[in-house]
Amino acid sequence: MNTLTIDIGGTKFSMAVFENGRMLLRETRSTDREGGRDWMLGQIVSLAREWRGQTAFERCGIGFGGPVDFASQRVALSTHVGGWKDFRLSRFIEAELGVPVVMDNDANAGALGEAVYGAGKGSDPLLYMTLSTGIGGGIVTGGAIYRGADSWAGEIGHLTVRPDGPKCLCGACGCLERMCAGIWMEPDHGKSAKELMQEPEFVRRYVVDLALGLKAGIMLLNPACIVIGGGISKAGDALFVPLRAELRRQITAWSQARIDVVPASLGDDSVLYGALALAGTGQ
Numbered sequence: 001m002n003t004l005t006i007d008i009g010g011t012k013f014s015m016a017v018f019e020n021g022r023m024l025l026r027e028t029r030s031t032d033r034e035g036g037r038d039w040m041l042g043q044i045v046s047l048a049r050e051w052r053g054q055t056a057f058e059r060c061g062i063g064f065g066g067p068v069d070f071a072s073q074r075v076a077l078s079t080h081v082g083g084w085k086d087f088r089l090s091r092f093i094e095a096e097l098g099v100p101v102v103m104d105n106d107a108n109a110g111a112l113g114e115a116v117y118g119a120g121k122g123s124d125p126l127l128y129m130t131l132s133t134g135i136g137g138g139i140v141t142g143g144a145i146y147r148g149a150d151s152w153a154g155e156i157g158h159l160t161v162r163p164d165g166p167k168c169l170c171g172a173c174g175c176l177e178r179m180c181a182g183i184w185m186e187p188d189h190g191k192s193a194k195e196l197m198q199e200p201e202f203v204r205r206y207v208v209d210l211a212l213g214l215k216a217g218i219m220l221l222n223p224a225c226i227v228i229g230g231g232i233s234k235a236g237d238a239l240f241v242p243l244r245a246e247l248r249r250q251i252t253a254w255s256q257a258r259i260d261v262v263p264a265s266l267g268d269d270s271v272l273y274g275a276l277a278l279a280g281t282g283q
Contacts, residue, residue: 010183014268062275066078072088074089090102101279109275113272114126123225124142157213158177160172160174234267
């Protein structure tokens with residue numbers, strides 16, 4: 001069975017078609033912030049219809065870059081791109097393409113992708129963090145996404161790591177996302193995330209806050225593995241070596257919880273593979 005998958009992020013969106021787990025088609029396009037939701041929906045539907053001329057697909061999975069009410073299949077909001085609040089994206093795509101659609105937030109989808117196909121395969125529980133324009137988290141246990149009572153579990157980006165820190169887009173101060181996400185790096189430091197990740201002194205300071213957020217996840221969940229995806233994770237050892245060292249310094253001395261932090265092995269496709277798994281199980 002062929003599956004259309006969609007990854008909607010803050011700066012770009014990606015789409016792919018899979019046949020039994022094998023990627024047949026894939027495309028990424030930059031987000032037009034001025035065009036907003038309507039522009040992106042037009043792009044998605046247009047590309048999906050174009051691909052239908054090449055290969056049929058019978059279902060669709062979506063990872064959305066913002067909070068999602070999974071039970072109602074509703075986008076709660078996007079803090080990075082306007083126009084999505086309370087939007088029933090699954091229903092819209094179903095009406096346009098005539099296939100069943102299931103959606104979750106992109107971090108949950110990324111977590112599932114890495115758990116089923118990537119670096120977290122065989123790890124239970126798995127904690128996933130997307131470190132990109134924003135910061136999100138996902139938890140997979142028993143082969144399924146853990147969403148909590150109201151679909152809001154895993155929001156590691158909005159743990160407070162600096163109570164006296166600057167104001168986040170969510171309205172709180174000192175959130176992990178506000179201190180470490182890509183959207184804030186150039187305004188705060190005058191350089192892009194890619195440039196800053198090449199500066200060892202900056203990274204040494206940066207991983208202190210990043211580790212504070214991950215420490216909370218480790219102490220609460222005792223995950224078998226932490227997988228980090230998203231654009232900033234592409235810094236590789238320049239990020240992961242000092243991050244692991246900082247976590248060892250911060251983790252409570254008597255805790256024997258493992259500190260197994262690895263980059264996502266699916267790269268930019270973690271969410272697409274997660275959307276594939278999501279569409280297949282409907283979980």
